Amino acid sequence: xxxxxxxxxxxxxxxxxxxxxxxxxxxxxxxxxxxxxxxxxxxxxxxxxxxxxxxxxxxxxxxxxxxxxxxxxxxxxxxxxxxxxxxxxxxxxxxxxxxxxxxxxxxxxxxxxxxxxxxxxxxxxxxxxxxxxxxxxxxxxxxxxxxxxxxxxxxxxxxxxxxxxxxxxxxxxxxxxxxxxxxxxxxxxxxxxxxxxxxxxxxxxxxxxxxxxxxxxxxxxxxxxxxxxxxxxxxxxxxxxxxxxxxxxxxxxxxxxxxxxxxxxxxxxxxxxxxxxxxxxxxxxxxxxxxxxxxxxxxxxxxxxxxxxxxxxxxxxxxxxxxxxxxxxxxxxxxxxxxxxxxxxxxxxxxxxxxxxxxxxxxxxxxxxxxxxxxxxxxxxxxxxxxxxxxxxxxxxxxxxxxxxxxxxxxxxxxxxxxxxxxxxxxxxxxxxxxxxxxxxxxxxxxxxxxxxxxxxxxx
Amino acid sequence: xxxxxxxxxxxxxxxxxxxxxxxxxxxxxxxxxxxxxxxxxxxxxxxxxxxxxxxxxxxxxxxxxxxxxxxxxxxxxxxxxxxxxxxxxxxxxxxxxxxxxxxxxxxxxxxxxxxxxxxxxxxxxxxxxxxxxxxxxxxxxxxxxxxxxxxxxxxxxxxxxxxxxxxxxxxxxxxxxxxxxxxxxxxxxxxxxxxxxxxxxxxxxxxxxx
Numbered sequence: 001x002x003x004x005x006x007x008x009x010x011x012x013x014x015x016x017x018x019x020x021x022x023x024x025x026x027x028x029x030x031x032x033x034x035x036x037x038x039x040x041x042x043x044x045x046x047x048x049x050x051x052x053x054x055x056x057x058x059x060x061x062x063x064x065x066x067x068x069x070x071x072x073x074x075x076x077x078x079x080x081x082x083x084x085x086x087x088x089x090x091x092x093x094x095x096x097x098x099x100x101x102x103x104x105x106x107x108x109x110x111x112x113x114x115x116x117x118x119x120x121x122x123x124x125x126x127x128x129x130x131x132x133x134x135x136x137x138x139x140x141x142x143x144x145x146x147x148x149x150x151x152x153x154x155x156x157x158x159x160x161x162x163x164x165x166x167x168x169x170x171x172x173x174x175x176x177x178x179x180x181x182x183x184x185x186x187x188x189x190x191x192x193x194x195x196x197x198x199x200x201x202x203x204x205x206x207x208x209x210x211x212x213x214x215x216x217x218x219x220x221x222x223x224x225x226x227x228x229x230x231x232x233x234x235x236x237x238x239x240x241x242x243x244x245x246x247x248x249x250x251x252x253x254x255x256x257x258x259x260x261x262x263x264x265x266x267x268x269x270x271x272x273x274x275x276x277x278x279x280x281x282x283x284x285x286x287x288x289x290x291x292x293x294x295x296x297x298x299x300x301x302x303x304x305x306x307x308x309x310x311x312x313x314x315x316x317x318x319x320x321x322x323x324x325x326x327x328x329x330x331x332x333x334x335x336x337x338x339x340x341x342x343x344x345x346x347x348x349x350x351x352x353x354x355x356x357x358x359x360x361x362x363x364x365x366x367x368x369x370x371x372x373x374x375x376x377x378x379x380x381x382x383x384x385x386x387x388x389x390x391x392x393x394x395x396x397x398x399x400x401x402x403x404x405x406x407x408x409x410x411x412x413x414x415x416x417x418x419x420x421x422x423x424x425x426x427x428x429x430x431x432x433x434x435x436x437x438x439x440x441x442x443x444x445x446x447x448x449x450x451x452x453x454x455x456x457x458x459x460x
Numbered sequence: 461x462x463x464x465x466x467x468x469x470x471x472x473x474x475x476x477x478x479x480x481x482x483x484x485x486x487x488x489x490x491x492x493x494x495x496x497x498x499x500x501x502x503x504x505x506x507x508x509x510x511x512x513x514x515x516x517x518x519x520x521x522x523x524x525x526x527x528x529x530x531x532x533x534x535x536x537x538x539x540x541x542x543x544x545x546x547x548x549x550x551x552x553x554x555x556x557x558x559x560x561x562x563x564x565x566x567x568x569x570x571x572x573x574x575x576x577x578x579x580x581x582x583x584x585x586x587x588x589x590x591x592x593x594x595x596x597x598x599x600x601x602x603x604x605x606x607x608x609x610x611x612x613x614x615x616x617x618x619x620x621x622x623x624x625x626x627x628x629x630x631x632x633x634x635x636x637x638x639x640x641x642x643x644x645x646x647x648x649x650x651x652x653x654x655x656x657x658x659x660x661x662x663x664x665x666x667x668x669x670x
Contacts, residue, residue, distance in 0.1 A: 228579065231586050232593035232655035236639035241656040244632040245663075251628035252665045257570075258482060258522040262665040265573040 004091060004329035005162075005387075033167040033176035036184065037211025057196075057206050057217050070194025074316035082438050083311065083364055086183065086209050086321040089345070089371035091329030092162065094385055095392035095421065096377060097338055098135055099151060099408065103128030106411035114334055114379045125149070125404040134343035137350035138394065145402035146353060147394055148458060152406050153430060154390035154423030158373055162329070162387075166372035170208040172431050173448045181209035182431050183319040184217065185446040186439065191215040191318065198318040202303045207321030220306075228273065246270035288312075291355040294347045300325035301348040308355040311365065328371060332382035349396055362398035366438055366459070368430070369394040374421055377411055389420035393430060399460045429453040463502050469494040473507065478569065480511050482523035489514065522669040524572045527554035529670075530581060534588045534662055537616045550587060554580035573668075585662035589615070594655050596648035603640075603650050605633035612657035616667075625664045629657060 037057065100116040101107045108115045121131035121139050129151075131139040141147035155174055159165045168174045172182025180188070183199065191198045192215070199217030201207035210217045228242055249266020252259045286293065287309035293301040303322055311317060325348070326341010349367065356362045374391025406424030409415070416422050432443035432450045437459035443450040462468060473493040477485045485493065493507055500506045511517065525533065531547050531554075551557065555577045561567050573581075592615065594601065601608060609629055613619065621629070633653055640649040661667060 228582055229586060230582075230656055230659045231590040232595070233652050233659070235652070236645070237636050237649055237652040237656055240632060240636040240639060241660065244628065244660060248625065248628045248632070248660055248664055251624035252622050253624065256522050256669075258524045258669045259665050261524055261570075261573050262668055265575065265578045268575045269578050 004327055005331050033164055034179065035167060035211075036171050036179050036181045036208035037206045057211070057219070070192060071197055071316060074192050074195040074198065075314050078316065079314060080364060081316070081318060082366070083317050084183070084319050084434065084438060085307070085365060085367040086207070086319070087345075087349075087367055087369045088207075088321070088323045089326065089328045089341075089369065090323050091327050091371070092165075092373045092375055092387055093328040093371040093391060094330060094334065094338060094375040094388075095151060095390070095408075096375070097334070098132050098138075098342070098392050099123055099126075099129040099149070100132065101128045101408060101411065102130050104411050110378045110411060111385075112379070113383060114385065123149070126151075126408065129408065132338070132342060134339045135346045137346035140350060141353060141396060142402070146398060146400060147396050148400040148402055148405060150393040150395070150405045150425050150430065150456075151408040152374070152390035152421050152424045153370070153393040153427050154373065154421075155426055155428075156423070158389035158420065158423075160373065160387040160389075162372055167208070169370060169372055169427055170211075172209075172428055172446065175448065178448075179211065180213050181207070181211040182446055183209045183321070184212035184215070186435060186441060187215045187217065187319060188212050189445045190439065190441055195316055197316055200317050200320050202307060202320060202322035210319060210321050242273065243270075245273075289355045290358050291351050293351040293355075294344055296325065296344055298325045298344075300344060301351065304348055304352040305355065308352060308359060308361070311356075311361050312359045324369070330375070330384045331380065331386060332384040334379075334384040337384075353396060353398075357398070366395060366397035366400065366434070368434065369396065370427075376420055377415060378419055389416060389418070390423035391421070393425075393427070395458055401457055401460055405456050405458070425456065426453055429456055430458070433458045469497050472497060475566075476504070476507055477511055480517055480523075482521050482569070485516070489516070523569065524669055526567065526569065526572060527551040527556040527577070527581065527584070528558060530554075530668060531584050531588075533670075534585065534667070537619070538588050538592070540588065540591070546587060547584075550580065550584050553577070554584065578663075581668065582659075582663055585659050588662065589655070589658045594651040596651035599651045600647070601650035601654045603637060603646060605630055605637055608633050608637075608650060608654050609657055612654050612661055615658045616661055619666070621661070621664070621666050625666050629660055629664070632660065633657060 096107070096111075097114075097116060100119070102116065102118045116130070116132065119130045119133045121133065121136055123129035123131055123139070124143065131142075138147060142149065155168065159168065159174075164176065167176065170181050171178035172185075187199045187210070191212075194216070196216040196218035198215065199210040199212065201210055201217070201219040203219065205219050206217070207219070228245075230238065230241060233241055246266050246269070249269075250263040252263075254260035254263050287302075287305045289305055289308060293305045295301065307317075307320060324341065324345040326345055327337060328341060330337045349369070352367070353362070356365050370393050371391050374388045375385035376388040378385075380386050409422060409424070414422060428447050428450070432447050432453050433456040435441045435443040435446055436455065437457075447453070470490070473490055474484065477490075477493070484490075493510060496510060497503075497507050528551055531551055535541065535547075548557070553576075555572060556567065601611065609626070610618075612629075613621070636653045636656070637649065640646045
């Protein structure tokens, strides 16, 4: 993280420490909020029906085996329920690079070094704007009507601390004391007491937007954990060996109770291995998809590919959260730092959408892409930009309206007193609208002061 | 105070017997063991010896070994002692963390096996065999299903296998050898198969029950 600020590095490390220790945070700034979900009890389990290793948060007094039944019941009760995916661009993404106002004369004045040349990737809803060359995949989605762009989303008197602003977005209110996430409160009201998959973090640790007060949620430890390894065995021999588990387990019949137990377990092991082959890379690492995802050592594309496979397998997911690849706190060397993450993220999102379409799931899944703030309009002296205010939000899916919500102001007179982009949309407006239009849920039960926020037409 | 409770010998004998046998002891055996326990001034060893010598242990129904017993048995058969602390978490994965039973009544010996704990036992078997794994570049194992099975059994001290288990292992060995369709596979696969047979023997019903 050579391009980011110290506070970003510290906050990332501290959040990681929280996730690992489940303990409170040492303060790094006065009044710094504690991330939602901090201190929630975490228990590990292997969810056998789903074949995934999970860290379950908020299990309360429920015995973990009860979740097996809860997950199955939830899957049967609502097989086609809508799913919201929250994708976080960590660090404060520069919306003026995602969509560059090359047609605004003040753009080059304020960014003499960083202003992007005309990429030729026109944004059809505002003639001043061009897509970043690394975001061509997002443009494809937009042209197909599957991407809604909200160019300036934020809140009044934006806090420029990564920690605080991110917290506000995560909990759905500018309240440093809130300890539950906005999606977590939705799940507390609309979720089940026995289905941790209803709120799933794909980053291996609890995602604060999913932090609940009562309902169990989970963090995926890896969809490919159910693997049988034998030392000194590989190739054809390994394959034949694993095929032998069931016949060997049943080789002595089942007349005896103990032998029956071995046979029963062996049979189920063989069945589970077969069911999970889609998750463990046995089919070329693409989770059984017909779509080609980008390949990257970060595993980010594989996380979304795995998510599509889990949805196709009928797992009862409702809210999913993960971080996008890339570091968006671009105080220096912004062109290169931004391009790397943006390209992989955009291309992975396009592949994910194509995958959902190929699997017949596109109508069920909506993806919200957000960052804790945008960046300052004026570049700094390090070939980068500093923390700003409003930033871009994207909504991806087959059922999004596909039309821009809000606007990018003229840079000459549309900035706030600090020279940052003014928000044309309050972020809680996005949340309240999604809860009502996507989940058919009364937003007042999840978003404080929900009535005060303008409703946006986001879903078809 | 505990050992002088009048129900203590009954409870103690049932509990200890249950560690080795899946069904309750015959009434006469129960009484005899209680007497031995009380007369021996509550010494445990004579009772254990009597249970281990009882025909019921060898001729009665089988029981699934607990993860600790299973692991200790494999280590002993492989000639290995406790040379790492990893067995602690490996056994915990298999459902048994010593001194931390799920409730005050102890472990439920009928629930040792499910798909997760089976995987953990598979891992235990792999950890036991790993130090002695055969390298196909250095070891030329015979291209013969029966000989490979016998060699793999030797690794475990040549225990007797039931006919069903032996048939399943031999069938596997034949199938695996049949996949060697090139010269390099014919040269290297027998060692891999011997490694895999050692592993499969360890997870066979014969080894997981007693």
